[in-house]
Amino acid sequence: MAQGRLASLINRILGRTPTPEYVKPRPDYACGRIVIVPRYVGNFLPFMLAERPTLPIHATVLHNREPLADGDEWWDGVMTVDYYRRRDIEIHGSSDIHGNAVCGPDGLAYNGRPLNWPYDSYGGSHIAKEWGHVPADAQQHVPPDLRQLAYPDREWLNKHAVSVAAVGRFDEEPAHPLPLSLDVAFRVLAGVHTHFGLPADRLFLHYQAAYKPRNRYCPGRGITVEWARDELASRLAPAKLQIAQTAETAAVTC
Numbered sequence: 001m002a003q004g005r006l007a008s009l010i011n012r013i014l015g016r017t018p019t020p021e022y023v024k025p026r027p028d029y030a031c032g033r034i035v036i037v038p039r040y041v042g043n044f045l046p047f048m049l050a051e052r053p054t055l056p057i058h059a060t061v062l063h064n065r066e067p068l069a070d071g072d073e074w075w076d077g078v079m080t081v082d083y084y085r086r087r088d089i090e091i092h093g094s095s096d097i098h099g100n101a102v103c104g105p106d107g108l109a110y111n112g113r114p115l116n117w118p119y120d121s122y123g124g125s126h127i128a129k130e131w132g133h134v135p136a137d138a139q140q141h142v143p144p145d146l147r148q149l150a151y152p153d154r155e156w157l158n159k160h161a162v163s164v165a166a167v168g169r170f171d172e173e174p175a176h177p178l179p180l181s182l183d184v185a186f187r188v189l190a191g192v193h194t195h196f197g198l199p200a201d202r203l204f205l206h207y208q209a210a211y212k213p214r215n216r217y218c219p220g221r222g223i224t225v226e227w228a229r230d231e232l233a234s235r236l237a238p239a240k241l242q243i244a245q246t247a248e249t250a251a252v253t254c
């Protein structure tokens with residue numbers, strides 16, 4: 001603390017911009033201290049992946065953020081993301097915004113909780129459904145692949161999964177081309193899966209873990225896990241192809 005105040009005083013004397021809070025999170029993190037900045041995906045991914053995660057990353061979760069009204073007049077960039085943050089704090093009692101990224105209808109990615117968050121929770125992906133060790137209605141149970149990874153830790157996804165939210169209502173199967181926010185979300189997910197070496201089937205949908213009433217079927221009734229994993233896999237394929245080509249080139253050189 002004292003060191004932080006001294007650095008801040010030196011910065012003020014020298015007229016330097018202080019180090020943003022999200023670069024070096026402190027254990028006494030107060031509510032809503034993350035500095036949210038909009039970035040293009042190409043800039044967002046290196047920013048997010050630069051920090052060493054608090055715990056190993058084994059999965060990702062896709063969420064949506066509900067639009068505040070019909071049409072797009074309501075979207076106001078970082079102000080809107082900050083509204084989502086205040087809702088997470090005031091309604092859910094969280095310490096800051098849920099999740100690690102919010103992908104806007106403007107095609108930009110907004111940072112959420114950094115991967116080196118001092119707490120072992122990225123927020124927003126609590127496993128609330130029954131573990132379902134006996135066959136029953138699949139909608140009411142955690143799917144077997146997620147259960148195998150997480151059981152019996154209901155906070156497993158909050159500790160080991162990167163959460164990415166797309167702004168929009170996805171109650172119909174998304175058309176091609178995808179809504180911009182969803183396209184950005186899949187580009188972020190593809191970057192995360194590539195960086196941590198995760199196959200597409202490590203992507204989960206929030207409603208697989210949580211009970212969601214009809215109007216909060218996060219990330220949307222139109223998104224199935226099969227569709228989402230196919231969409232993600234199609235974006236991972238070029239990277240694999242590139243690796244294969246590099247290996248072949250290397251083999252020829254040898």
Ligand SMILES: [Zn+2]
Pocket residue numbers: 062063064124206218219
């Ligand atoms: Zn969600």
